[in-house]
Amino acid sequence: MKADFEYIVLGLGGFGSAAAYWLARRAGTEVLGLEQFELGHVRGESQDHSRIIRLSYHTPGYVELAKFAYQAWAELERDSGDQVVLRTGGLDIGPRQSAIPLSSYSNSMDAAGVRYERLDAGEIMRRWPQWRLRDDIHGLFQEHSGIAMAARGNATHVRMAREHGATLRERAPVESIRPNDGEVEVRTEDATYRCRRLVVTAGAWSNRALASVGIELPLRVTKEQVTYFASQQLKEFGPERFPIWIWMDDPCFYGFPAFGEAGPKVGQDAGGKETTGDTRTFDPDVEALDRVVRFLERHLPGALGPIIYTKTCLYTLTPDRDFVLDVLPRHPEIAVAIGGGHGFKFASLIGQILSDLSMDGRSPRDLTPFRIDRPILQLKDPPRNYMV
Ligand SMILES: Cc1cc2nc3c(=O)[nH]c(=O)nc-3n(C[C@H](O)[C@H](O)[C@H](O)COP(=O)(O)OP(=O)(O)OC[C@H]3O[C@@H](n4cnc5c(N)ncnc54)[C@H](O)[C@@H]3O)c2cc1C
Numbered sequence: 001m002k003a004d005f006e007y008i009v010l011g012l013g014g015f016g017s018a019a020a021y022w023l024a025r026r027a028g029t030e031v032l033g034l035e036q037f038e039l040g041h042v043r044g045e046s047q048d049h050s051r052i053i054r055l056s057y058h059t060p061g062y063v064e065l066a067k068f069a070y071q072a073w074a075e076l077e078r079d080s081g082d083q084v085v086l087r088t089g090g091l092d093i094g095p096r097q098s099a100i101p102l103s104s105y106s107n108s109m110d111a112a113g114v115r116y117e118r119l120d121a122g123e124i125m126r127r128w129p130q131w132r133l134r135d136d137i138h139g140l141f142q143e144h145s146g147i148a149m150a151a152r153g154n155a156t157h158v159r160m161a162r163e164h165g166a167t168l169r170e171r172a173p174v175e176s177i178r179p180n181d182g183e184v185e186v187r188t189e190d191a192t193y194r195c196r197r198l199v200v201t202a203g204a205w206s207n208r209a210l211a212s213v214g215i216e217l218p219l220r221v222t223k224e225q226v227t228y229f230a231s232q233q234l235k236e237f238g239p240e241r242f243p244i245w246i247w248m249d250d251p252c253f254y255g256f257p258a259f260g261e262a263g264p265k266v267g268q269d270a271g272g273k274e275t276t277g278d279t280r281t282f283d284p285d286v287e288a289l290d291r292v293v294r295f296l297e298r299h300l301p302g303a304l305g306p307i308i309y310t311k312t313c314l315y316t317l318t319p320d321r322d323f324v325l326d327v328l329p330r331h332p333e334i335a336v337a338i339g340g341g342h343g344f345k346f347a348s349l350i351g352q353i354l355s356d357l358s359m360d361g362r363s364p365r366d367l368t369p370f371r372i373d374r375p376i377l378q379l380k381d382p383p384r385n386y387m388v
Pocket of ligand 1 (some may be wrong): 012047173204342
C-alpha cells in the first residue's frame with residue numbers, strides 16, 4: 001500500500017470523517033484517514049441518532065459560525081443525496097433568573113441578524129402543552145434549530161470521502177507522529193506513513209496523540225449520557241410536533257423529539273464524571289439518570305415512560321468550552337480540532353475548515369476564539385466554566 005500522502009487524518013470520528021471528506025473533495029487519492037477502532041464505533045463522542053443543531057448561541061461569533069455549519073451540511077447533502085439535518089425548531093427555556101442567561105443568546109442572535117421569538121410560560125404551554133411551567137419561566141424559539149443526524153452524517157462523510165478517492169483504514173491506531181523536514185511521519189503498529197499536512201481529530205485521546213510534539217492541553221474528559229424513554233404519548237413527541245429544547249440553568253438539561261428510537265431523548269449537559277477514553281465504562285450513571293427523571297416529572301411528564309436505553313458518550317471539555325481549531329504554532333503542518341462537548345453540529349464545517357487550513361494555510365472563518373495558544377489553555381489547572 002502507498003505510504004506517502006499529501007494529507008493524513010488521525011482519528012475518524014465526527015470531525016475526522018468530515019475532514020477526510022472535505023480534503024478528498026479537493027485532493028482525492030492523496031488523503032489517508034486512520035482510525036484506532038472500527039468506523040462508526042461507540043467509544044468516542046459522535047455516535048448516536050441525533051445531536052442538536054441551532055443558530056442560537058451565546059456569542060455572535062458562534063451564531064455566525066453556525067450559519068456556515070448549516071451550509072456545510074447542505075453541501076454534503078447535495079453531494080451525497082443523503083439527508084443529514086432535520087429541522088424541528090428549537091426552544092431555549094429556563095427561569096428568568098437562570099445560571100445561563102437567555103439574554104446572551106438573544107443579544108447574539110440580534111447581532112447576527114437571526115430572527116427568533118420571545119415566549120412566556122403561558123405561550124410556550126399553549127404551543128406545546130407537553131410542558132408544565134411556572135410563571136417565571138420564559139423562552140426563545142428559533143425555527144431553524146433541529147437535529148443533526150450524527151451516525152448518519154458520519155457514515156455519509158465516510159462514504160463520500162471514499163467516493164472522492166480517500167483511503168480510510170480502521171483498527172489502525174497511530175502510535176506516534178513526528179514532524180521532520182516539512183513532512184510528518186505517522187506511525188501505526190504495522191506501517192509508517194508520511195504526509196505534507198496532518199489533521200489531528202482524536203477527541204478524548206487528543207493529548208495522547210499530541211504528546212509526541214510536546215503538547216498537553218488542560219482538557220477534561222467526562223462520561224455523559226442520554227436516555228430514550230418509551231413515552232406513552234408518542235404522538236405528542238414526534239419531530240413535526242415537538243422541537244428540540246435546552247433548559248438554560250444549572251443543571252442544564254436538553255432533549256429531542258422521538259427520532260431514531262420509539263421515544264424522546266433527554267440528557268443533562270456536562271453532568272457526567274471525569275474519566276478517560278481508555279478507562280471509561282459503558283454503565284449508566286444512576287444518579288444522573290435520576291436527575292433527568294425528576295426534571296421530567298416536574299416539567300415534561302408526558303415524555304416519561306419505560307427506559308428504552310441509556311447511552312453513554314464522552315465530552316472532551318476545554319476549560320472555557322470553546323473549541324480548539326488551529327494549526328500548531330511550532331508545527332503549522334499539523335492542524336487540530338477539539339469540540340468542547342458541543343461540536344457535532346459544526347462537524348462538517350470543522351472538516352471543511354481543517355481542509356482549508358491544511359491546503360491553503362488559512363480559513364475564511366474567524367478562528368481567533370479557538371486558538372490553541374490562548375491564555376487559558378496555557379494554564380495547568382485553569383478555572384473551568386461549562387455553563388455557557
Ligand atoms: C451525550 C452527548 C451529547 C452531545 N450533544 C451534542 C449536541 O446536541 N450538539 C452538538 O453539537 N454536539 C453535541 N455533543 C458533542 C459532540 O458530539 C462532540 O463535540 C463531537 O462529536 C466531537 O467529535 P470528535 O471527532 O472530536 O470526537 P470522536 O467522534 O470521539 O472522534 C475521535 C476519534 O479519534 C480516534 N482516535 C483517537 N486517537 C487515535 C489514534 N491514536 N489513532 C487513530 N485514531 C484515534 C477515536 O477512536 C475516535 O474515533 C454531544 C456529545 C455527547 C457525548
